[in-house]
Amino acid sequence: MAEALVSVLLERLATITMDKFLGELKMVTGVEEAVTTLTRNLKAIQAVLKNAEARQAVEADVGHWLNELKEVSHEMDNVLDEWSTQVLKQKMEGENVKKENNIILSKLLSESSQDCEVPLIIPIVGMGGMGKTTLSQLVYNDEKVKAHFDKRIWVCVSDPFNEVKIARAIVEGLDKDNTSKTSNSLQILMQCIHTLIQGKKFLLVLDDVWNPDHTQWEELVKPFRDGAMGSRVLVTTRNEEVATLMKATVHVIHIKQLSEEFCSSLFYYNAGIDIGGESKMLQDVGEKIVKKCNGLALAAKILGSLMREKKTFKEWEDVLNSKLWELEDIEKQVFRPLLLSYNDLTQEIRNCLLYCVIFPKDYVYDRDNLVEL
Template identity: 30%
Template sequence: MAESLLLPLVRGVAGKAADALIQTVTRMSGLDDDRETLERHLLAVKCKLADAEERSQSNAYLRSWMEKLKAVAYEADDVLDDFQYEALRREAKIGKSTSGKVLGYITHCSPLLFRFAMSKKLKGVLNKIKELVEEMNMFGLENSVNREERQHPWRQTHSKLDESADIFGRDDDKKRVVELLLDQQDKRKVQVLPIFGMGGLGKTALAKMVYNDQDVQQHFQLKMWYCVSDNFNVTAIVKSIIELATNGRCDLPDNIELLQKKLDEVICRKTFLLVLDDVWNEEKTIWEENLKPLLCSIGGPGSAIVVTCRSEQVATIMCTIQPLKLACLGEEDSWELFSKKAFSNDVVEQAELVTIGRRIVNKCGGLPLALKTMGGLLRSKQHVEEWKAIEGSNIGDNIVGKHEVMPILKLSYKHLSSEMKQCFAFCAVFPKDYEMQKDMLIQLWMANGFIKEEGTMDLTQKGECIFHELVWRSFFQDMEVEDSFFSGHETVVCKMHDLMHDLARNVSNDCATIEELIEQRALLKNVRHLQMSTDNLKKTYGLFDGNSTSPRTLLAPSLMCREFKRLSHASLRALHWQGLFHTSFSFVNAKHLRYLDLSSCDVNARLLDSVCQLYNLQTLRLNNCTKLQKLPEDMMISLRKLIHLYLSGCDKLGRMPRNIGQLNNLRTLTRFVVDSREGCGIEELKDLRHLCNKMELYNLRKIKSIKHEKKPISSRRKI
């Protein structure tokens, strides 16, 4: 299914080739004929891709051709972005010239040198795509321009979802588990209760109901939740439990003796409840000889561990209490859950739709994830014929017999728009059980060009609609609002069900985490979106050797500086580079960046000056850069596309750049420091009409005139 993302990629690059700004530069450079030829070839390929995708399922040669096409499409996108960047650079140059700040661009950015370099790049891409078009014509592919998906109108608003309201038919299970846990007070050793069943059955949801039960909350002195997933590493689990118990970081080395002493110290004789969610380990010795002695010998009487797992073997290995096998939902609970998703409150259920819906519910076999997913899909379908088409899809007669919910998830994915497919598939870059921040996620989608403006909606608004649509259709779950240290304000977070994560990995081979690459002993050859962590820092050395592909998204700690310097930065669209470090490099070679997060970094003037050459930048996060004293004055001229500027925790920031009001696309500005200099007063905010979220105002005593602030104010104010 990975090829299903090729069509929106090619469509996006073809649209960019027709962009007016790019056309202007190619005409000035005498390269417009080549640009137009590239556009025509891309449009020709786009018309054949739907048929190519279907036939590639059984044709290895066609699949290979599509992989080559994807690589060329990314290359063409980089070349077109080079033209766009040059147009923005020239605009900024004119702006600086009028203010007497020409910086000597002529020698290294002369039109002649630019034309020579770009002619070579553009012709190289053209030659490659011409060969692919010639091959394509040999396949006898049908023109599928009329088979492209019908786009559904975007809903402008969504109510906040309460996921707990979607849990049906589990009250008896919850009551049983709570009674079992509260009945262990006389047991000296820690008791282990597994809850097992197939994926999508609601094991985690049930565990959460129990975990948040009022009697459970009052009974246990210490409550901890840890998602194990595929990583059943003893030291990692023990470290995480220590961190959960202390609400702080555990910096002890991976020495099991030291960790055992620390664990005894922090748990002491407290009665605790530990949930180990999504356990996969079926090796009895790892549990019996390593982890069980550590976890089952601590805490006070009545302490308990709840384990959720798919495998009955895992449950049998770990249990001290008879495991609970979770059953599928009954017919009426299934219908209630499905209809809640499928029918809106203000729509009367049509009798024929109810009849079809009942049959679809039977195919879902009582699996909550399948029911929610199918209900979310059918909510966007209003005609009987559409419901019948879904009913007739190849999702099996009853998925319970197959122990497989994936066909339904794939069917729901198939009915997403191209934009939603790209946005969802991108989330495979995060590891399982990762807590995704909505604002960050939308900004990463924007940076990679997955979102296109529509009507009166700008990119951020469109991203909000896509996010909430994916939540409603159960591609995302556990949405809640929490305070964020890094963003400085409340932020919406969510997660993905592990089956949804499997689906995202299945439909996209562009994304990877560093753990996956290490496990597979793979290089970065085809990876365009990569997340790295400090946990495997030493193992990453050499991973980039022989790599010819530059990632478009790199989410990494700043400690990866050594490896970062070995990457080609030309294709980077998003860089998340948090952490305490002293930097000596700049971002002039990463000119296509749209998203840059340097939160908690020790930024210097050279680095910030290089940021001013990122003319496409949409999001700049400098939260908790505690040594940051000022921002470059050139920001107002260069970063005209800036939408989000995060400055929370920058307590030494003494003033803002002049004329910040010229950044009229700003939606986020978390800090504004009033100054008496011309162009730095509070009146600069009057033109920032799109600002939302929280902003902190500082130095209000420096307001020059009473007309700018009529009410008495302190030196600090939040809005």
């Protein structure tokens, strides 16, 4: 029995190492190395199993060892299922952004004579939770994009629009050892950026831009005018007026809401539920909750995760009928599911979460320091 289990696991691992399947699994961190290690260990186990089952009737220790092996084998099988699930999830999410991804890549990589402005500014506009940052990260890390640009810089802007803070981040992105990155002088920082960027084809991503005024924007973009032809500035924003301010309305990309069908798939996937096996009543409640996501990917993920531990009709109905849905502000469409999830936490976990607000937005946590605090 144990030898048969090991053989099955080895067959599954062999399938994973096929080029096509392995190409998909490279999206899941650490899989290739883990597959190699598991295969090596299982082959070693298989070598000593040949006569172990025959000996278990007379040697108690061997029988105990075989039982332990069976448990480990089942655990390994679960791990393989989890890997497959992660691939499915990433492929599903990838299908949703594929069209916008091809559009953005074409704008970034185009070298047509019409794109003579340096730098060409490409705003990505959409409500919070629509996936603007995720989409930008996909194209930013695309191998073609990496090869196309001499320099790539990613800066999270947020609110308020602080030119000095942004300029420091840009300098550090261009040259992390440059001493000018600590300067409080915008003029010094702008001159440093000009020197580092001159004649180079660059991609600058300004993520989550809110409300800069015209003077702030013109001052920030000034040193980038001397970049090489084909340079790009990719801007994510919730505000259509930002695209107008940047005089980039021709190249603006609008992120649309998800279809209800896809939103439903995302919701049930994160809920860990096979809807085909659920009751009609639970399906009806689930579809009403999905409608409240209003096509927002983040809302569907949050609500799906919230429902993962809720198995009864009453629990689902309580979420559907929550007073929190009555919040009016359109920007709270993402905030509502977050608040529902927050209210579902234990008081101890809420306290830990609230403690984290002492750190600024986009702060990079040090795990050990956070634990000590």
